[in-house]
Ligand SMILES: [Zn+2]
């Protein structure tokens with residue numbers, strides 16, 4: 001059994017959660033969380049490191065004790081300690097933490113005082129009003145729990161974040177490509193369209209006819225497979241360990257393009273394309289484009305589109321949201337590419353809640369091929385992360401100046417991620433903000449206000465002449481926290497009037513601004529910053545996530561500010 005890094009991460013986090021619920025030593029809890037975080041950010045599979053007998057305690061954040069636990073996980077697929085904790089505490093307690101406002105501490109309280117051990121118990125206690133009386137909860141949080149429960153239940157079978165699905169998709173692709181006789185492997189479906197979350201993987205393979213049986217055999221014995229749903233000649237289905245279903249189909253070379261188009265979807269897009277074909281007297285299915293009995297196209301996707309008079313449509317746009325007309329008129333946008341990106345405009349260092357030093361982050365950015373990286377620490381309001389006050393900001397700026405002396409052709413931009421206070425004022429004095437290269441303004445507190453008040457709060461923040469970028473505008477966390485109640489159309493127009501840039505935050509569970517609003521913003525003439533919000537050097541690579549989301553939002557190089565050279569960017573940052 002070969003565990004992926006994110007699976008090991010999840011196991012370590014489960015231990016941390018259960019230890020914390022049990023009110024165990026906080027240092028021990030932190031050791032597990034820290035190790036989970038380090039593993040999440042490793043680019044190499046931990047399982048390979050263990051198998052090569054590498055000493056994991058060499059990684060900062062992994063102590064001796066945790067290195068041994070990780071080895072145990074890799075070698076046995078589990079952890080004795082986790083098994084013991086699960087016997088001691090009801091496993092269903094972990095479900096409670098799907099409710100966004102419930103962390104281990106509150107879960108422990110509910111369990112101890114009200115005997116709440118499952119989502120059903122939680123709902124009952126909330127409806128009876130028992131939670132409001134518990135210290136640290138109150139009427140409002142009880143109401144919030146009831147509202148969240150609806151969503152938790154709805155999302156019952158959880159879809160994986162795109163980036164988590166990508167780990168499995170890549171491992172599987174690599175494995176299949178290594179099988180003798182395999183020519184092409186392609187993951188289609190919502191994964192290929194770059195959707196925020198992925199429910200299952202549709203894999204297409206081409207290979208020599210005589211190899212089909214062996215390919216299917218190899219697929220169902222992939223080490224990530226938990227159970228086999230079906231095992232056929234040209235189609236098999238399995239469930240991978242995180243509960244992800246994978247359907248693999250072997251397709252003929254001549255049908256490859258038609259099959260790829262068919263299984264990539266979306267449904268709405270495919271229906272619209274089939275309709276065009278009908279109008280021309282063709283029929284399109286997963287095997288090809290047909291005129292009567294004769295196959296006229298289907299070897300490549302490009303051929304399929306050409307047969308109905310369209311230019312090739314990138315998968316991220318296939319939602320029947322105007323892409324077909326745009327392709328017919330030959331005016332599809334030239335979507336943002338990795339090579340367009342010149343820098344990153346949002347990151348944290350060890351000074352607040354990041355994990356790299358200024359120098360390490362700078363070298364990381366240089367290795368990405370960037371001309372600039374904006375360091376945007378938290379402001380004082382975020383006390384938990386050690387946010388900076390005015391005096392500390394000025395000191396930190398000096399430190400950045402000193403480091404910049406060492407570089408030519410690269411610059412750390414002096415920035416801050418300033419909190420937007422409840423009334424829309426910013427968390428730092430204008431006199432200090434005026435000295436920074438760049439200011440990202442974000443909401444981290446009081447995310448639940450009514451729509452009118454919340455929208456006014458954000459627009460007031462944008463009124464400040466030093467607000468350059470609105471950070472993670474909706475504050476949603478995919479699968480765990482709803483977006484704030486805000487009037488995004490109004491905010492987009494306000495950003496346009498004030499020359500404020502909107503952020504597309506590339507953290508896998510944020511992807512905020514959501515793609516559909518990226519499109520709306522760009523159409524209104526608002527510029528977007530695709531930023532990683534990196535908290536470590538490895539995190540800088542999340543840019544890939546951001547680009548996938550930007551492409552779904554139809555964004556081009558021109559719409560995105562961090563495609564500009566340093567001098568152009570600095571000119572852009574001067575507010576009118
Ligand atoms: Zn933030």
Ligand SMILES: [Zn+2]
Nearest residue numbers: 346348417533
């Ligand atoms: Zn941030």
